[in-house]
Amino acid sequence: MNCDDARSAFLSGAASQPELDHLGSCSDCRNEWDALETSRQVLEDQSFWVEPSPTLEDRVVAMIGETPQPVAPPRPRRWLWTLGGGAAAALGAIAVWAGLPSTAPDWEVAIPGTSEAPDASGVVRGWNEWNGTRVVLDIEGLPPAPDGSLYEFWFSRDELHISAGTFAAPDSVELWVGVSKADFPRLWITLEPVDEDESPSGNNMMDSG
Ligand SMILES: [Zn+2]
Structure with missing residues (x-):
């Protein structure tokens, strides 16, 4: 037991x-007891856990720039357990995980309403990925x-x-496109009739210009 x-x-x-016997008898672990107990309480809090999104693995891999590895199943504790060979590794993984949803966008562009939607205003945020762009x-x-x-x-x-x-x-619109803003710099929103025509209708509602 280490x-x-x-x-x-x-x-x-x-x-x-x-394990409990070790924690009770090991002087190093007893010195760390307060921190361990605090961490355990955080981990017990159900609201702390979020189901990993299907793209989590790719995003983690992109962040650390390594070859994809098979990643654990979605049960939160097994997820934690599989990632962490030790307490330090487990807590490190949690720190990375908790940081992901708030990762800063790579770019941000204002998209004002046109004369068709004069009251509309907004911001488009984008994350550049190797195979396209995530847009919120x-x-x-x-x-x-x-x-x-x-x-x-x-x-x-x-x-x-x-x-x-x-x-x-x-409301809460998140999209994906297979190109980059660097190559396609104009961002705009049309109102489209539901029909067989797949090209932009020309009903331009909002436009980054
Ligand atoms: Zn110990």
Whole structure:
């Protein structure tokens, strides 16, 4: 029994008698007891745990620049347990994990409403990935699309338009496009009738210019 194994078991809620005996008898572990107990309480708090998103592994790999490795299943404790061979590793993984949702965007662009939507305003945030761009829209003053129509988000360069997807109302919209803003710098939103025509309608509602 070494210190890391005992502390990991304790933090994961899986400590059995040998681990508990170690924690009680080892002077190093007793010195760390307050920190261990605080960490365990944080880990016990259900609101602390978020289901890892399907892209988490890729994002972690992109962050650390290593070859993808098979990553653990979604049960939070097993996830933690698998990542952490020791308490330090486990806590390090949690720190990385907790930091991911708030990772700063690579770019941010204002997207004002056109004369078609003069009350609309917003910001587009983007994360550059090796295979495209993740886009999050933060828009105010744009009503839900009328029945029979959808909003569509475009990345454009001159007359070349790449659709990043559609949405019915501008709440919590997160999109993906397979190109980069560096190559397609104009970002804009059209109102599209639901029909067989896949090109932009010309009903330009918001436009980064
Ligand atoms: Zn110890």
